[in-house]
Amino acid sequence: MVSTALNYVNGTWKASGSGQTKESSNPADLKQEVGFYQNSTAEDLDQTVQAAKEAKKGWSKLTGAERGAFLYKVADIMEQRIDDIATTASKEMGKTLAETRGETNRGIAILRYYAGEGLRKVGDVIPSTDADALMFTTRVPLGVVGVITPWNFPIAIPIWKTAPALIYGNTVVLKPASETALTCAKIIECFDEADLPKGVINFITGSGSVIGQGLAEHPDVNGITFTGSNSVGKEIGKQALSRGAKYQLEMGGKNPVIVAKDADLQLAVDATISGAFKSTGQKCTATSRVFVEAELYDEFKDLLLKKTAELKVGDPLSDSSWMGPCASKAQLDNCMYYINKGVEEGATLLTGGNKILSDEGFYVEPTIFECEDHSQTIAQEEVFGPVIALFKTASIEQSLELANDVEFGLSASIFTTNISSMLSFIKDMDAGLVRINAESAGVELQAPFGGMKQSSSHSREQGEAAKEFFTSIKTVFVK
Ligand SMILES: NC(=O)C1=CN([C@@H]2O[C@H](COP(=O)(O)OP(=O)(O)OC[C@H]3O[C@@H](n4cnc5c(N)ncnc54)[C@H](O)[C@@H]3O)[C@@H](O)[C@H]2O)C=CC1
């Protein structure tokens, strides 16, 4: 059934003052509309922020245990809705149902993790130089947090930003990507039914340039957490900095896989395929460059091509599909731009490179280029699609040097059985997430996540690291 998502402001579902809605469409079936969302205005945003501002005092006064009890309740409600949330997400952005179900379960686990955080320590006792004094740290919430999220993890990312914001006592205004607005509304329904106090969590849809930018610029928004493109992220950072708000940005990646001559071949090929092509390559942690030592190169390439040919691309709602379409026409066009660039700049197209079933949806073939020149566009820029640039290298040292030769530093993998190769990779690879004998994608909710170089604002999300962003430290001296 086609539905219309409303904004959620001060505990009430509400239409935008604009009276306008926009359509959310299905990238796997261009004839099917999934539903509609509110095309909100700056006035709607202001009312939403005011609701969060009014709620912050009461929410911050609750104990962590009390706030945690609400999050446990949201998790329990969401557990009853896994299929509905996952199906909506698959319809809105084309990821396979197996992946969106997994992502919903991950969202539930994140809620429970942060619910438990309400009972963990928030400070340290620090010895004072004054024998009669007690000195310690405590933490206070930022206040109102603006959460701006992308479409590629439409369930996990809104939750991994919102749950820690709430448990540490902040109130939230959440603006999801328009492509996945209905999925996010289903998540908010779980918060609504868990009866959080009014105004603690608010949800508003609309364009990035009005609602996203409006949040970044709003004087009553004390912190902004963002995941998305580098260009938008940088602007948000500048706006937040200029008015003294705290900000956290998670942006692009150009993630390498290094395959040593002593690697487990099957493992390295399977992990490369999964890292590069799951979610149609639309992960900031996706594998996009692969460096293979010469001795194993031909065997690796043959097996990679054989297994890629076996992948079934099709309807994300069908159990037999391994990879769905790109999330939108813009994403497909972007992908084709980079594929054409690869061909123009002289990389050898080994497989893929074409749109498929283009009348029905935004499908593209899993694509592999063999490259020699690491300065080529497909080796340097984030594609955000199922495209691999494959290189033969003379040594692990050369692989590592090339792996670091990009502006990003989010995640990176090495496949090797040699301990000293592992250790030099851990030490010398410039990435926030380094993985040994495991694919480049795959983030665990209890561990810090974030990038180096241009991939992030150098902050970390998830696990205990979230506390650093969502709170301010107060040093207390008592005498
Ligand atoms: N690092 C990641 O996980 C992601 C990276 N991307 C990259 O970005 C490219 C474009 O994807 P988009 O969806 O267009 O990303 P985007 O950066 O435009 O959108 C992300 C979020 O920011 C909002 N936004 C857009 N313009 C804004 C503005 N001026 N001020 C504040 N918020 C704004 C959007 O509405 C959305 O909620 C992709 O091809 C990919 O390369 C996209 C999504 C996620």
Ligand SMILES: O=C(O)CCC(=O)C(=O)O
């Ligand atoms: O690899 C993952 O699980 C998370 C990736 C991510 O955060 C992203 O693509 O935005």
